[in-house]
Amino acid sequence: xxxxxxxxxxxxxxxxxxxxxxxxxxxxxxxxxxxxxxxxxxxxxxxxxxxxxxxxxxxxxxxxxxxxxxxxxxxxxxxxxxxxxxxxxxxxxxxxxxxxxxxxxxxxxxxxxxxxxxxxxxxxxxxxxxxxxxxxxxxxxxxxxxxxxxxxxxxxxxxxxxxxxxxxxxxxxxxxxxxxxxxxxxxxxxxxxxxxxxxxxxxxxxxxxxxxxxxxxxxxxxxxxxxxxxxxxxxxxxxxxxxxxxxxxxxxxxxxxxxxxxxxxxxxxxxxxxxx
Numbered sequence: 001x002x003x004x005x006x007x008x009x010x011x012x013x014x015x016x017x018x019x020x021x022x023x024x025x026x027x028x029x030x031x032x033x034x035x036x037x038x039x040x041x042x043x044x045x046x047x048x049x050x051x052x053x054x055x056x057x058x059x060x061x062x063x064x065x066x067x068x069x070x071x072x073x074x075x076x077x078x079x080x081x082x083x084x085x086x087x088x089x090x091x092x093x094x095x096x097x098x099x100x101x102x103x104x105x106x107x108x109x110x111x112x113x114x115x116x117x118x119x120x121x122x123x124x125x126x127x128x129x130x131x132x133x134x135x136x137x138x139x140x141x142x143x144x145x146x147x148x149x150x151x152x153x154x155x156x157x158x159x160x161x162x163x164x165x166x167x168x169x170x171x172x173x174x175x176x177x178x179x180x181x182x183x184x185x186x187x188x189x190x191x192x193x194x195x196x197x198x199x200x201x202x203x204x205x206x207x208x209x210x211x212x213x214x215x216x217x218x219x220x221x222x223x224x225x226x227x228x229x230x231x232x233x234x235x236x237x238x239x240x241x242x243x244x245x246x247x248x249x250x251x252x253x254x255x256x257x258x259x260x261x262x263x264x265x266x267x268x269x270x271x272x273x274x275x276x
Contacts, residue, residue, distance in 0.1 A: 042226070056081060
C-alpha cells in the first residue's frame with residue numbers, strides 16, 4: 001500500500017491510481033481505494049489489461065452486490081458484466097447519472113475498455129457536489145425542498161422514480177445536485193414552464209466545464225466512479241470500434257430534505273408526460 005500513487009486529473013474531480021493491480025486488492029488496500037473514491041469521485045487504473053472477468057466481478061463486489069441489467073447485452077457466462085459495444089449502438093453521448101429512473105439507483109460502476117479507438121472516445125465526468133455549491137443561496141434553498149421525476153421507457157417497459165433534486169451522500173454527508181438530462185423529466189412541485197426553466201439552469205450548472213475531468217482511454221484501463229455524486233458523458237467523436245465491459249453496484253435510496261411543497265396539479269395531461 002505504501003507504493004500507491006495518486007495523480008489528480010483536474011481541479012474538480014478524478015485521480016489516476018498507480019502501483020496497484022485490481023486483481024490483487026486485499027481488504028486494507030480496498031479501504032484505501034474506497035476512501036480515495038469518496039475524495040476524488042472517479043478513479044482510473046491504467047495497467048489492467050490482465051484483469052479477468054472473474055477479477056472484474058470480484059473487485060466490483062467489494063463495493064456491494066452487482067446488478068444484472070435488464071436490457072443491455074452481457075458477457076457470455078458472466079451475466080453481471082454488461083458489454084458496451086459502439087458497433088451495437090452503445091454511445092451514451094448525453095450527460096447522465098446511471099439508472100436514476102429506479103427507486104434505488106446504483107451506487108458505483110467499474111468500467112474497463114477492452115478495445116479503444118486510436119483517436120477519440122474519451123469519457124468525461126462532472127462533480128455534482130461542486131454543481132450544487134455553485135448555485136446561489138436562494139436557488140440552493142429552493143432546490144433543497146424539491147423532488148424530480150426520472151423516467152425511462154423501452155418497448156413495453158417503463159420505470160419511474162421520484163428523487164430529491166438535492167441528495168445527501170450517505171457516506172460523506174455532502175449535498176449534490178441529482179438531476180440529469182437523460183432521465184429527469186419534471187419537478188412536480190412546479191408548473192411545467194417553471195420546471196423546464198429551472199431544470200435547464202440546473203443541467204447547465206451540472207455540466208459546466210470547470211466541474212469536469214476528461215479521461216483518455218487506453219486498452220485495458222479501468223474507471224471506477226461514485227454514481228451518487230457524478231454525471232458522465234461518453235464523447236462520440238470516433239468511428240473505430242470501442243468496446244467496454246462494466247459491472248454496476250446495486251444502489252441505495254437517494255435521501256435529501258424531502259419535498260417542502262405538494263405536487264402542482266397539471267391539468268389535461270400526466271405530470272410525467274411533460275418533458276424538459
